[in-house]
Amino acid sequence: MVESTRSARRDAELGAVRDAGRTTVLIIGAGINGIALFRDLALQGIDAVIVDRGDFASGASAASSHMIHGGIRYLENGEFRLVRESVQERNGLLKIAPHYVKPLRTTIPIYSTFSGILTAPLRFLTHRGGKPQERGAALIKAGLTIYDLFSRDGGSVPRHRFLGRRKSLEELPQLDPAVKYTATYYDASMHDPERLALDVLQDARSAHAGAIALNYVEAVGRQGEAVVLRDRETAEEFAVSADVIVNASGPWTDLTNDALGEHTRFMGGTKGSHIVLDHPELLDATGGREIFFEHSDGRIVLIYPLKDRVLVGTTDIDADPRVPARCTEAEVDYFFDLIGHVFPGIEVSREQIVYRFSGIRPLPRHEDTAPGFVSRDYRIELDDRGATPVLSLVGGKWTTFRALGEALADRVLELLDRTRSVSTAGLPIGGGHGFPRTVRARAAWQHANLPGADAARADQLLARYGTRAAQVWAHIEQEDDRPLAGGALTVRELEWMVEHELVVRLTDIVLRRTSIAFVGDATGEVLAELADALAPLMGWDATRRDAEVEAAVQLLNDAHGLSLAVPARR
Numbered sequence: 374m375v376e377s378t379r380s381a382r383r384d385a386e387l388g389a390v391r392d393a394g395r396t397t398v399l400i401i402g403a404g405i406n407g408i409a410l411f412r413d414l415a416l417q418g419i420d421a422v423i424v425d426r427g428d429f430a431s432g433a434s435a436a437s438s439h440m441i442h443g444g445i446r447y448l449e450n451g452e453f454r455l456v457r458e459s460v461q462e463r464n465g466l467l468k469i470a471p472h473y474v475k476p477l478r479t480t481i482p483i484y485s486t487f488s489g490i491l492t493a494p495l496r497f498l499t500h501r502g503g504k505p506q507e508r509g510a511a512l513i514k515a516g517l518t519i520y521d522l523f524s525r526d527g528g529s530v531p532r533h534r535f536l537g538r539r540k541s542l543e544e545l546p547q548l549d550p551a552v553k554y555t556a557t558y559y560d561a562s563m564h565d566p567e568r569l570a571l572d573v574l575q576d577a578r579s580a581h582a583g584a585i586a587l588n589y590v591e592a593v594g595r596q597g598e599a600v601v602l603r604d605r606e607t608a609e610e611f612a613v614s615a616d617v618i619v620n621a622s623g624p625w626t627d628l629t630n631d632a633l634g635e636h637t638r639f640m641g642g643t644k645g646s647h648i649v650l651d652h653p654e655l656l657d658a659t660g661g662r663e664i665f666f667e668h669s670d671g672r673i674v675l676i677y678p679l680k681d682r683v684l685v686g687t688t689d690i691d692a693d694p695r696v697p698a699r700c701t702e703a704e705v706d707y708f709f710d711l712i713g714h715v716f717p718g719i720e721v722s723r724e725q726i727v728y729r730f731s732g733i734r735p736l737p738r739h740e741d742t743a744p745g746f747v748s749r750d751y752r753i754e755l756d757d758r759g760a761t762p763v764l765s766l767v768g769g770k771w772t773t774f775r776a777l778g779e780a781l782a783d784r785v786l787e788l789l790d791r792t793r794s795v796s797t798a799g800l801p802i803g804g805g806h807g808f809p810r811t812v813r814a815r816a817a818w819q820h821a822n823l824p825g826a827d828a829a830r831a832d833q834l835l836a837r838y839g840t841r842a843a844q845v846w847a848h849i850e851q852e853d854d855r856p857l858a859g860g861a862l863t864v865r866e867l868e869w870m871v872e873h874e875l876v877v878r879l880t881d882i883v884l885r886r887t888s889i890a891f892v893g894d895a896t897g898e899v900l901a902e903l904a905d906a907l908a909p910l911m912g913w914d915a916t917r918r919d920a921e922v923e924a925a926v927q928l929l930n931d932a933h934g935l936s937l938a939v940p941a942r943r
Contacts, residue, residue, distance in 0.1 A: 402432075402626075405434045406778065421584050430567045441561040480556070483513060484553055536554060637754070709721050751766065764785065779797055
């Protein structure tokens with residue numbers, strides 16, 4: 374058994390950055406967009422340090438709807454460039470990250486034929502909500518036709534189709550019988566966004582020795598041209614200078630710039646919340662597809678089957694990034710109302726909620742533009758008044774992270790007077806390399822690379838790591854193993870995560886390295902069991918072990934709507 378793996382690895386990498394006192398590019402913010410830039414620069418052989426005050430992909434990137442989508446509703450905003458890029462990137466991710474990104478059949482219930490045709494141009498021109506008016510079949514048909522034109526890419530996803538009431542109810546019997554039509558098209562699901570982000574990060578670390586990633590390290594100020602960083606584990610502060618600084622801290626971009634003495638007013642994010650239900654009847658009613666529709670207030674919302682649970686979202690409310698985003702009881706009521714709107718015969722209750730989460734979208738400042746019409750596109754702001762140029766990323770979304778990372782890297786390369794040597798277009802991500810795409814190929818790959826693993830365990834590892842599962846299994850097989858968290862994990866796999874996946878805290882495991890919390894399996898007993906297994910790996914004494922359990926309980930209760938008690942020590 375490996376002891377204190379975390380301390381040796383993290384201290385070594387942190388010490389290397391502290392002692393060097395400089396790097397070529399310092400990236401502040403390790404959400405998916407900062408990580409995409411980190412990977413792109415590493416592939417060019419550029420030294421880069423990426424830091425985040427929390428864990429990787431633990432902020433806005435952890436609060437997504439778990440979708441990779443072209444953004445059909447952005448057509449109404451006139452954002453045709455963004456829709457085209459989003460669809461192209463969606464199709465690309467289906468190919469380069471097939472272990473996490475898969476086609477998602479999506480159905481829109483429609484209640485009228487011509488509604489919205491007169492008001493849509495006004496909304497298109499003014500970007501103001503006005504009085505909500507549903508979008509009818511004619512308007513949705515026009516949008517999906519344009520969407521299909523953008524989607525042409527060798528048949529990555531099928532074209533849309535329309536059904537009338539009778540056939541719609543044959544396919545989805547629990548649907549509101551007042552529906553007149555359904556429109557079905559395909560986007561893509563992203564089952565494990567935080568693991569996808571980690572995979573992109575691991576690509577960077579393996580591509581170039583000068584690529585160093587530090588979680589729980591915060592940018593707190595400036596010392597001349599250098600940035601002062603604080604290790605949140607030890608409270609130690611040290612300065613790091615760079616040739617280029619990139620602020621990729623999402624909704625907190627202005628706050629980060631304030632800390633750096635670069636006062637900006639770029640951001641104007643909105644809060645989006647979700648709930649996760651353990652509700653077999655609702656899960657069955659979806660027919661395995663996402664239900665994507667317009668609620669009575671004009672908001673586009675979704676009901677989405679995921680991991681044998683049902684994800685329901687999302688709201689769009691102006692938010693202050695200085696205040697932690699939380700899913701409120703009023704938002705829960707809103708979600709229950711929208712479920713009743715689409716599936717009127719299905720009852721839901723708060724007891725069926727196993728998890729809730731909320732985050733702030735990294736949207737640009739939008740003044741009087743209605744939240745639903747704020748641009749989801751991104752831009753890059755340059756402040757070159759000092760000796761060290763600072764790039765601030767404004768906007769960005771999961772679907773376009775690869776293209777955004779490339780665009781941002783090109784700006785960095787321009788400032789460094791360097792040229793691109795590698796493109797990330799079409800380059801497989803992590804466990805997407807050689808991923809088996811058919812049932813037969815999957816069985817053959819598992820037989821060859823996971824010898825001795827039973828079918829359920831092999832499926833679990835391949836889903837969690839993609840083809841990186843072969844390395845994980847080789848590690849697991851070296852010693853006796855035993856299950857943790859009811860089989861969601863094992864001791865040897867946990868050891869692998871600590872050695873290779875930059876684990877610092879217990880919550881890193883239950884919230885991001887696994888889906889234990891998301892599916893409702895994070896009980897007090899499970900947290901205690903995992904903390905006991907982590908303690909020797911992380912070098913924790915009894916006090917730190919107890920503090921980790923207490924912190925996990927507090928976070929899950931406060932941010933994710935659970936009602937856990939701290940378990941007594943056995």
